[in-house]
Amino acid sequence: MVALIDANARGVWIISATPFADNGDLDLESTDRMVDYYLGCGVDGLTILGIMGENTRLSQEESIRFTARVVKRVAGRVPVVVGVSAPGHRLAGDLTRAAMDLGAGGIMLSPPLGLRTEDQVIGYYDSFVGEIGQAVPIVLQDYPPASQVWMSVATINRVIADHSSIVVFKHEDCPGLRKLTRLRADEAAGLRRRVSVLTANGGLYLMQEMRRGADGCMTGFGVPEMLVEVCRLFHAGDVEAAEDLFDAYLPLVRHEQQPGFGLAVRKELLRRNGVIATARTRAPGPALDATDRAELDTLLARLARRLAEMGRTLPTAAQ
Incomplete structure (x- = not known):
């Protein structure tokens, strides 16, 4: 049975890496291990083909093949959201239809480069939803540093109000x-229906975001067990314990958030954990050198000591 994403989404929706072999081909055996690992961490959903999934470095055929492998391995246990953002409707629409036919739980869509006005943003979503229909659940992605499109709260409210399929x-x-804060205040004032809000940026501001009304996160991190436990503690009402655990990991979270470079750190953590065979990114992607790996060793050693002081252990990465 296909699990669809909806406006009640909460917790951790992990942004998946895309594993590659040493020759740069898709590594589908590592993909199976990675899916098992993420599910074993207790994530509430998977999001594939995002920016940290190197979506722009995959062909359309590879994107569909990767989606098929992930959806089959997940087997309906959690929803799988597929990033379909593309410069034009044809590419995004074709990938949307393929993903949903394969059993995806929804799509993630960011406005494309080149939109300069609020009316253009509204028109873009009007035309795209008109093409694919209202039955496909949509995650509306607002990531100005990548899209170069800045959406006001008023525009976001309008797009959500106009399209019932936008649920996150x-x-x-x-x-x-x-x-x-303004988005949640507008909901409380009845200016539009409630949608789930999931945050990103590697979880860097997760605690403040959840205090302001976020339902969880849709992001990646090399030790996803931390994100899962932090969200669970927060939703159980133990906010201080959530803050304390997050604080222990913050140096590693910060290190992984280096623009352009952080993906290599995340993949190295997955490699050390035996999840993926190599930490390779596709050219011209980043790679760690010996100094970078030693730096990561130091961060992990410090994290392990801090967790020991809290009566905890480092889950599995780099053990």
Whole structure:
């Protein structure tokens, strides 16, 4: 049975890496292990073919093949959201239809480069939803550093109000805490229906975002067990324990958030954990050198000591 994403989405929706072999081909055996690992961490959903999934470095055929492998391995246990953002409707629409036919739980869609006005953003979503129909659940991605499109709260409200298929708002604007507060305030005032808000940026601002009304995160991190436990503690009402655990990991979270470079760190953590065979990214992607790996060793050693002081152990990465 296909699990669809909806406006009640909460917790951790992990942004999946895309494993590659040493020759740069898709590594589908590592993909199976990675899916098993993410599910074993207790994530609430998977999001594939995002920016950290190197979506722009895959062909359309590879994107569909990777989607098929992930959806088959997940086997309906959690929803799988597929990033379909593309410069034009044809590419995005074709991938949307293929993903949903394969059993995806929804799509993630960011406005494309080149939109300069609020009317253009509204028109883009009007035309795209008109093409694919209202039955496909959509995660509206707001990531200005990548899209170069800045959406006001008023525009976001309008797009959500106009399309019932938009059930999740992925909040990646930075700084964006006040934006998040305004979005929730507008809901409370009855200006539009409620949608799930999941945040990103590697979880860097996760605690503040959840305090301001986020339902969880749709992001990646090399030790996803931490994100899962932090969200569970927060939703159980133990906010201080959630803060304390997050604080212990913060140096590693910060290190992984280096623009352009962080993907190599995340993949190295997955490799050390035996999840993926190599930490390779596709050219011209980043790679760690010996100094980078030693730096990561130091961060992990410090994290292990801090966790020991808290009566905890480092889950599995780099053990």
